[in-house]
Amino acid sequence: MNFKQMTKTSRDNLGTIAMLVVAFAVVQALRAGGFVNSHMDGMLVPLCVYATMAVSLNLVVGILGELSLGHAGFMCVGAFSSAFFSKCFEQSMGTFPRFLIAILIGGLVAGVLGFLIGIPVLRLNGDYLAIVTLAFGEIIKNLVNVLYVGRDAAGLHISMRDQAALGLAEDGEMIINGPQGITGTPFNSTFTVGFVILLVSTIVVLNLVNSREGRAIMSIRDNRIAAGSLGIPVTRYKMFAFTLSAVIAGCAGALYAHNLSSLIATPARFGYNMSILFLVFVVLGGIGSTRGAIIAAIILTLLPEVLRFMADYRMLIYAVVLIVMMIVNWNPKSRAFIKAHSPKKWFGRGKEDR
Amino acid sequence: MALLEINNLSIQFGGLRAVDDFNLTVEQGELYGLIGPNGAGKTTVFNLLTGEYKPTEGVILLDGKDITGKSAIEINRAGVARTFQNIRLFKQQSVLDNVKIGLHNRYPYSAVSAVLRLPSYYATEKQMNEKAMELLHVFDLDGEANTLSSNLPYGKQRKLEIARAMATEPKLLLLDEPAAGMNPNETEELMEDIRYIRENFGMTILLIEHDMRLVSGICEKLTVLNFGRILTQGETKEVLADPEVIKAYLGDE
Amino acid sequence: MVSFLNYFINGLSLGSIYAIIAIGYTMVYGIAKMLNFAHGDIIMVGAYIAFSVITTAKLPAAVGVLAAICGCMLLGITIEKIAYKPLRHAGSSLAVLITAIGVSYFLQNVALLIFSSNPKMFTPIIPMSMMTIQLGSFRIQTISLVSIAVGVVLVLLLQLFINKTRPGQAMLACAQDRGAASLMGISVNGTISLTFAIGSAMAGIAGVLLCSAYPTLSPYTGAMPGIKAFVAAVFGGIGSIPGAMIGGLLLGIIEILSKTYISSQLSDAIVFAVLIVVLLVRPTGIMGKVVQEKV
Numbered sequence: 010m011n012f013k014q015m016t017k018t019s020r021d022n023l024g025t026i027a028m029l030v031v032a033f034a035v036v037q038a039l040r041a042g043g044f045v046n047s048h049m050d051g052m053l054v055p056l057c058v059y060a061t062m063a064v065s066l067n068l069v070v071g072i073l074g075e076l077s078l079g080h081a082g083f084m085c086v087g088a089f090s091s092a093f094f095s096k097c098f099e100q101s102m103g104t105f106p107r108f109l110i111a112i113l114i115g116g117l118v119a120g121v122l123g124f125l126i127g128i129p130v131l132r133l134n135g136d137y138l139a140i141v142t143l144a145f146g147e148i149i150k151n152l153v154n155v156l157y158v159g160r161d162a163a164g165l166h167i168s169m170r171d172q173a174a175l176g177l178a179e180d181g182e183m184i185i186n187g188p189q190g191i192t193g194t195p196f197n198s199t200f201t202v203g204f205v206i207l208l209v210s211t212i213v214v215l216n217l218v219n220s221r222e223g224r225a226i227m228s229i230r231d232n233r234i235a236a237g238s239l240g241i242p243v244t245r246y247k248m249f250a251f252t253l254s255a256v257i258a259g260c261a262g263a264l265y266a267h268n269l270s271s272l273i274a275t276p277a278r279f280g281y282n283m284s285i286l287f288l289v290f291v292v293l294g295g296i297g298s299t300r301g302a303i304i305a306a307i308i309l310t311l312l313p314e315v316l317r318f319m320a321d322y323r324m325l326i327y328a329v330v331l332i333v334m335m336i337v338n339w340n341p342k343s344r345a346f347i348k349a350h351s352p353k354k355w356f357g358r359g360k361e362d363r
Numbered sequence: 364m365a366l367l368e369i370n371n372l373s374i375q376f377g378g379l380r381a382v383d384d385f386n387l388t389v390e391q392g393e394l395y396g397l398i399g400p401n402g403a404g405k406t407t408v409f410n411l412l413t414g415e416y417k418p419t420e421g422v423i424l425l426d427g428k429d430i431t432g433k434s435a436i437e438i439n440r441a442g443v444a445r446t447f448q449n450i451r452l453f454k455q456q457s458v459l460d461n462v463k464i465g466l467h468n469r470y471p472y473s474a475v476s477a478v479l480r481l482p483s484y485y486a487t488e489k490q491m492n493e494k495a496m497e498l499l500h501v502f503d504l505d506g507e508a509n510t511l512s513s514n515l516p517y518g519k520q521r522k523l524e525i526a527r528a529m530a531t532e533p534k535l536l537l538l539d540e541p542a543a544g545m546n547p548n549e550t551e552e553l554m555e556d557i558r559y560i561r562e563n564f565g566m567t568i569l570l571i572e573h574d575m576r577l578v579s580g581i582c583e584k585l586t587v588l589n590f591g592r593i594l595t596q597g598e599t600k601e602v603l604a605d606p607e608v609i610k611a612y613l614g615d616e
Numbered sequence: 617m618v619s620f621l622n623y624f625i626n627g628l629s630l631g632s633i634y635a636i637i638a639i640g641y642t643m644v645y646g647i648a649k650m651l652n653f654a655h656g657d658i659i660m661v662g663a664y665i666a667f668s669v670i671t672t673a674k675l676p677a678a679v680g681v682l683a684a685i686c687g688c689m690l691l692g693i694t695i696e697k698i699a700y701k702p703l704r705h706a707g708s709s710l711a712v713l714i715t716a717i718g719v720s721y722f723l724q725n726v727a728l729l730i731f732s733s734n735p736k737m738f739t740p741i742i743p744m745s746m747m748t749i750q751l752g753s754f755r756i757q758t759i760s761l762v763s764i765a766v767g768v769v770l771v772l773l774l775q776l777f778i779n780k781t782r783p784g785q786a787m788l789a790c791a792q793d794r795g796a797a798s799l800m801g802i803s804v805n806g807t808i809s810l811t812f813a814i815g816s817a818m819a820g821i822a823g824v825l826l827c828s829a830y831p832t833l834s835p836y837t838g839a840m841p842g843i844k845a846f847v848a849a850v851f852g853g854i855g856s857i858p859g860a861m862i863g864g865l866l867l868g869i870i871e872i873l874s875k876t877y878i879s880s881q882l883s884d885a886i887v888f889a890v891l892i893v894v895l896l897v898r899p900t901g902i903m904g905k906v907v908q909e910k911v
Contacts, residue, residue: 076710129896136651140850141895143843144888151885188881213478220477220484221467221491224456228464231453238413238447239531240439240468249474281843285653285717292714297455321729328721332699335718339711340702 022215025300029211033204040200049314054268056310057203058084058261063290063306064210064299065257070288071297072218073250074230075131076139079146081283083255085274086122087115087262089153089185092194092272096184097160099195108197108267112206115263116256122149123255124248131247143281153274158185190273191266198268206264207303210257214299217253226250293334364427366391366567367535372421374411381407383591385421389535389584394561395569396582396599400611403588405571406448409537413445414438426534440468442534446524446541448571454513458504458523461512462495465530470494498526501563502556518549522556529560536560538570542577550574554581579603587611618754623876624869629760629829631868632767636822637845638852638860639774640815646791646855647811648704650712654695654719655819656842662688662820663738663827663837664727670739677741684820692816693809695719701805720839727835735834738827759828766825770818771861778857783810791855844871847891853904862902 036053039045062084069077091111098107130141157168161181168174172186185191217223226246228236237243266272276282290309294301312330316323337343367389374382382404389395397405410416412423414435423431430441444465453461472487499505502522507515512523521541528536541557542550554577560566572578578585579599586596589611595602602608637659644652662684669680699719703712740747742758749756778784789797790807798804826841827833848867852859870890875883894902 070710129892133895133899136645136854137850137895137899137901140847141892144847144891148885148888151882151888155879155881216478216480217474220474221463221470221472221487222474222477224460224464225467227456228453231455232451234415234435235447235451235453236464237435238415238439238445238451239465239527240436241464242436282839288710289714289717292708292710296708296710325722325725325729328718328725331718331721332715335711335715336699336702339706339708341705341707343702 018219021300022219025215025303026208026212028300029204029208029303033200033208036200052310052314053200054198054203054264056307057200057207058265058268059287059290059310060303060306061203061207061210061261061264062258062287063294063302064207064214065254065261066287067291067294067297067299067302068214068250068254068257070291071295071299071302072214072223072230073226073247073254075247075251076135076288077142077251077254078139078281078284078288079142079144079149080254080258080287081279081281082142082146082149083119083123083258084262084265084283085146085149085153085279087119087259088266088272088279089156089191089262089274090118090259091115091263092191092266093158093184095195095197095267096191096193104195104197108195108202111197111267112260112263115266116259119259119262120252120256123258124252126255127248127251131244131251143284146279146281146284150274150276150279153185153190153279154188156185157183157187159183188273190271192271194266194269194272196267196270198264203264206260210260211299211303213253213257218299222246222249289331293331293338295338365389366393366426367569368422368424369412370422370424372408372411372423373419374407374416375419381591382411382418382588385588385591385593387586387596389567389569392561392565392567394557394581394583395567396578396585397569397571397588398573398578398585399588399594404591405588406539407591408588409445409539409571412438412537413443439531439533442532443537444528444531444533444535445537446521446528446539448539448543450517450520450524452512452520452523452527454511456512457508458499458510458512458515459492459495459508461523461527462498462530463491465527466491466494469530469532495530498529499523501529501560502526503552518545518553521545522553525556525560529564529566534567536566536568538568538572540571540573542572542574547576550577553577557581575603621754622756623872625756625760625764627869627872628865629757629763629868630872631865632763633822633825633829633864634841634845634848634868635767635861635864636770636818636825637841638848638864639771639857640818640822641846641849642852642854642857642860643787643811643815645849647787648696648700648808650700650709651716651846652700652815653713653716653842653846654723655815656838656840656845657720657723658688658691658816658819658838659823659826659841660727660833660835660838661691661723662823663833664731664736665820666741666824666827667736667738667833670741671736677739681741681821681824684824685817688816688820688823689813692812692819696809696812701808724835724839731835733834735832738831738833740828740831741824742828757829759825763825763829766821767861767864770821771857774814774857777814783807787811844887847887851891851894851901853901856901856903859901859903 062080066077066080069075091114094114095107095111126145130138133141155169157172157175159166159175159177159181161178163178166175166177225241228241229243229246233243290306291302294305312327313323316326319326365388369385369387372382372385373380385408397408399405411418414433417432422429425441425443428441430438453464470487470491472483476484496505496508499508504519504523504526515523525538525541542553545553557568558581561568582599584597585599585602587594587602587608594607594611595605641652641655644650665687666680666684669675669683670677699715700712703715706712740759742762746758749758778787786802786807789800789802790804794804844867845864848863849860851867852863867887871883871887874886878886
């Protein structure tokens with residue numbers, strides 16, 4: 010009976026986790042063997058960041074079924090709050106506990122913000138919800154850019170105007186310097202830390218999906234009215250999924266921040282463009298499939314590198330590849346063709362075989 | 364005391380009184396039919412009963428407790444479950460999972476034990492699976508537990524919706540046109556199933572139906588709605604013999 | 617007071633440009649049921665076409681504007697045919713949204729290859745001698761008045777077209793129910809192409825106006841106005857043409873006034889915050905219809 014079903018889902022989840030572990034082991038082996046050049050080496054932490062963001066956004070878009078276009082905002086908050094903490098305690102704490110706490114703070118602050126934003130946002134539906142999340146994402150980016158925080162013997166000084174308004178003492182130190190952001194965050198992010206964050210996020214989401222809570226969240230996606238008629242607390246589960254997703258995005262942001270010498274809230278890093286890129290991962294990965302989202306994130310992050318030999322044409326090719334992949338993956342005829350000719354699609358699991 | 368007591372229920376949409384001065388008493392264990400021509404306001408009554416709409420006037424008592432104007436979620440927890448005229452399954456989930464979502468509030472465990480896969484997760488999931496399979500078995504759906512619910516044939520989708528509603532262990536089950544789209548054989552099976560769950564699960568059932576064979580075959584009492592108002596109510600046989608009812612269905616002459 | 621009026625007119629002018637773009641967004645949404653994220657980049661393409669014709673080829677401004685309109689129209693139809701049509705029955709509006717993002721990347725990168733990332737100085741379509749108009753103590757940029765006038769004329773023409781012509785009625789029919797429209801003998805493909813043609817032509821006009829008022833042109837010129845226009849369309853109630861008009865105007869005015877009187881760095885945040893407040897009060901925008909799901 011259901012035993013078969015349970016093992017099948019568990020097997021799938023184990024497969025995803027095994028895939029991550031094997032990938033990690035292979036990369037580590039290649040690095041030890043000196044097969045990874047410094048450029049590729051530098052890509053490893055961003056890869057983990059983007060894959061974690063894909064897991065986070067998939068929870069909202071694929072599993073809860075609400076379109077969020079502001080996830081870069083949560084990552085931004087996680088990045089700045091954790092970097093702020095690390096700067097404040099750079100001298101007074103050891104690296105490991107400090108970084109661990111920084112990551113938790115990144116997740117916590119983003120989670121609190123996600124909760125607060127979720128209260129108004131989750132009352133809306135469809136495209137209206139999407140545009141409001143986009144708006145919140147842009148507001149976060151904008152506010153971070155006018156935030157000045159400094160520290161001196163008297164404590165912390167905060168201003169939204171300019172550096173001078175802080176009234177910092179001579180020996181004071183700027184921590185967040187408006188549009189210049191935070192400079193000199195300790196470089197604590199390593200591939201191993203990134204991998205652990207990705208792995209933990211993946212396990213949390215997969216275990217949750219395959220449980221009472223996950224089914225309730227998916228029931229809201231599939232039919233909100235039926236879910237309510239069965240006594241599923243719709244609003245509470247929406248908030249839960251949205252907040253958890255923000256927490257994961259915040260942790261990814263912390264990882265991101267501790268990999269940069271200067272953390273600036275530019276549109277390219279934390280604007281809607283970035284949020285949309287995360288959405289591309291989720292949709293290309295097959296909407297709802299955590300594994301697909303991770304693979305899509307990795308492929309799309311590496312694609313520009315692979316295309317480097319194309320020089321100026323690489324982003325053009327990237328765009329064409331994206332359009333073609335979308336059409337091949339989603340056009341009803343090509344879908345039927347793929348289904349008929351190969352039992353295993355090239356990656357991820359589509360909607361209908363879940 | 365009656366299980367369900369509705370007094371003077373009305374709802375106004377703009378200038379239209381879709382349901383007007385509706386009264387109904389359903390006793391514990393009864394199988395009660397709500398019939399009437401299309402657009403008479405039957406589904407609106409269900410929507411009022413389940414909290415999808417808020418009534419303009421009137422009181423709804425379930426087991427003596429006032430549930431008027433409560434949310435759909437609260438009303439389900441108070442003991443009312445329903446099916447929908449336009450089937451509302453969780454299409455991207457399996458047949459089994461559809462029923463397990465119905466069991467959500469009956470078999471709780473925390474999100475933490477789900478994430479950490481604590482023993483309470485495994486134990487409760489096992490109980491849920493057993494209970495869900497038991498319900499599916501009633502409707503002969505246990506063989507298709509792992510099928511994606513949207514892949515079921517139409518008649519089975521309707522049955523799955525009943526099983527899912529029953530999973531919330533309601534005192535009162537509302538079925539909105541359960542036989543719509545079924546062939547005579549399927550309808551026959553459905554009638555047996557409805558009788559079976561009433562006997563074995565102690566369910567009180569209120570149903571909307573157009574299929575007169577089903578209505579006359581299993582309902583003990585009927586209320587006929589026409590243009591939002593009660594035309595007549597009483598024992599099935601008497602109601603169906605009422606010339607007013609025949610007129611409402613077949614028109615004048 | 618005079619300066620306030622000046623800023624207000626600037627806002628109205630920017631708002632008219634947003635409105636023209638937003639109407640294109642809203643029409644495509646209403647009929648093709650998709651968010652065309654590449655719409656903003658069509659503005660950029662229109663501006664580059666006008667730039668090539670007017671500045672590089674030294675032809676009259678009118679030729680440049682006409683070329684921009686025709687070029688964008690063709691581009692819009694082509695994009696729809698190649699990239700969006702195959703996904704019309706994909707069953708997920710997200711799939712086509714992502715494809716639109718791919719198209720947006722594509723257009724930006726083509727522009728990048730042809731024109732490089734260095735911003736170009738756009739030659740305004742208004743001759744130098746007529747750049748400003750003096751009205752007593754009061755000086756107005758001519759382009760502001762032109763933008764407002766073009767905006768008003770376009771909206772009126774569009775309303776006439778939709779309400780009085782057969783293709784316009786066909787568009788309304790497709791917006792309401794594509795299946796029923798095709799059963800009535802309306803060519804759905806043709807109507808969708810027409811919608812993209814009109815929307816893109818308007819984006820081309822907006823591109824010329826935008827770059828005449830703010831004369832630096834880069835491959836990313838269209839992105840932010842595109843997003844703002846999308847916001848304006850939602851603001852007004854997506855799918856509604858009068859809504860897009862009102863949304864665009866309001867957005868332009870709020871943006872310019874908050875830039876002037878509150879903070880230039882926070883003006884975008886203020887625009888977005890107003891949007892959020894409006895949607896919380898009216899969850900389907902100013903002119904949007906509230907649709908209750910039938911149970």
